[in-house]
Amino acid sequence: MAGEQKGRFAMIRVLFFAQLREVLQTERLELPLSARTVADLRAQLQQKGPLWQEYLSSSRSLVAVNQTMQKDQASLCEGDEVAFFPPVTGG
Amino acid sequence: MSVSVQEQDFDQGLEYQSLVKDNLSDGAVVVFVGLVRDFNQGSEVTGLHIEHYPQMTEKCLTDIVQQAKQKWPLGRVRVVHRYGTLTLGEQIVYVGVTSAHRKAAFAGAEFIMDYLKTQAPFWKKETTKTGQHWVAAKQSDKKAADKW
Numbered sequence: 001m002a003g004e005q006k007g008r009f010a011m012i013r014v015l016f017f018a019q020l021r022e023v024l025q026t027e028r029l030e031l032p033l034s035a036r037t038v039a040d041l042r043a044q045l046q047q048k049g050p051l052w053q054e055y056l057s058s059s060r061s062l063v064a065v066n067q068t069m070q071k072d073q074a075s076l077c078e079g080d081e082v083a084f085f086p087p088v089t090g091g
Numbered sequence: 092m093s094v095s096v097q098e099q100d101f102d103q104g105l106e107y108q109s110l111v112k113d114n115l116s117d118g119a120v121v122v123f124v125g126l127v128r129d130f131n132q133g134s135e136v137t138g139l140h141i142e143h144y145p146q147m148t149e150k151c152l153t154d155i156v157q158q159a160k161q162k163w164p165l166g167r168v169r170v171v172h173r174y175g176t177l178t179l180g181e182q183i184v185y186v187g188v189t190s191a192h193r194k195a196a197f198a199g200a201e202f203i204m205d206y207l208k209t210q211a212p213f214w215k216k217e218t219t220k221t222g223q224h225w226v227a228a229k230q231s232d233k234k235a236a237d238k239w
Contacts, residue, residue, distance in 0.1 A: 018142050018214035019225045067147035069210060083144060083212075087228030090141070090172060090213025091125050091184050091204060 009033070010078035014045070017085035023055050033080075038063050039072040041082060056084060093168050094152040096143065098175040101185050110167050110187045117166040117189035121196040123204055125184040127177050136179065136217045143174040144212035155206045159188075162202065162239075163195035170203065174213065202239050209236040 009032035016026050035041035042063075046053045055061060063070050064083045076082065095101075103124065110120055127139050156168050166189035173183055186203050190196040215226040 015144070017144055017212070018216075064144070064147055064212070067144070067150050069151075081146075083147070085144065085212060086214060086225070088209065088212055089215045089226045089228050090143075090211045091208040 012041075012076060012079070013081045014041070015081065015083040017083060019086050020055055020061060020084055023051055033076060033078055035076055037072065037076060038065065038070055038074045038082070041076060042072065045084075061085060062087060093156055093170065094149055095171045096145075096148045096152065097171065097173060100173070100182055101171045103182075103185065106169055106171065106185055106187055110169060110189050114167060114189060117191055117196075119190050119193040119196040121188050121193070121200040123184075123186040123200050124182055125204075127179055127181045127183060129179050135219055137220065138179065138218040139177045139181075139183075140216045140218070140223075141174045141177065141183070142214045142216065143172075147212045148172065148174075151211045152207065155203055155210065158206070159199045159202050163190065163199045165190050165195060165199045168199070168203070170207070172207070172211065172213065205232070205235040205239060208232045 012031055012033045014029040014031060016024055016028070021027050035044050042056050042058070046056050058072060061084045065074055065076065066081055103122070107120070107122065127136065129136050152170050152172065156170060159165060159168065169185065169187040171185040177183065184207070186200050188196045188199045188203070190199065209232055216223055217226055
């Protein structure tokens with residue numbers, strides 16, 4: 001792992017699917033990693049406005065980290081891909 | 092490949108053949124097919140668009156199949172799930188399971204469908220005469236998955 005460079009941030013990618021993407025009008029974000037857990041990331045994104053507050057609540061959205069469904073306690077690392085989406089309706 | 096996520100339709104006959112061909116140990120084959128219905132959650136459906144999370148769907152379905160194989164003595168398992176734009180009556184999903192005897196085959200197929208419906212990252216958007224809307228997840232699906 002390279003040593004810290006001036007101005008370099010650890011980044012994560014955040015994706016939004018289906019109705020969440022439509023309501024928040026956001027398909028993806030590249031963010032500096034400041035949240036330690038999924039719960040922290042939810043809280044951070046919910047600051048963006050009332051629709052974010054509502055639709056990113058634990059009761060309305062599921063989360064996957066690196067394509068595996070996770071709970072709110074899951075920790076986040078640099079380079080992670082986090083996806084928020086409504087309860088699934090396949091099959 | 093026991094799991095496929097694809098836009099194009101699947102052929103039940105071909106899928107069945109690959110489950111039974113040269114499969115002399117399994118006496119039971121159970122197949123489930125899900126179709127686009129014309130009446131869902133109170134609306135008259137004319138078509139369907141299925142969105143998916145490409146990098147996660149195959150991984151998730153493969154994991155569900157692995158879980159089923161650990162719980163029951165299953166032989167061959169095949170899961171196909173479509174995405175994209177579908178019309179009334181079209182095929183959405185195929186689950187085929189073989190086993191020496193029928194109990195494991197029935198249970199394995201049901202388990203795979205129950206888990207798929209609550210964990211696989213697909214979302215249906217229905218087109219009706221009054222417009223388009225996202226299908227809501229059902230409590231009954233969650234309860235079905237929880238019972239395993």
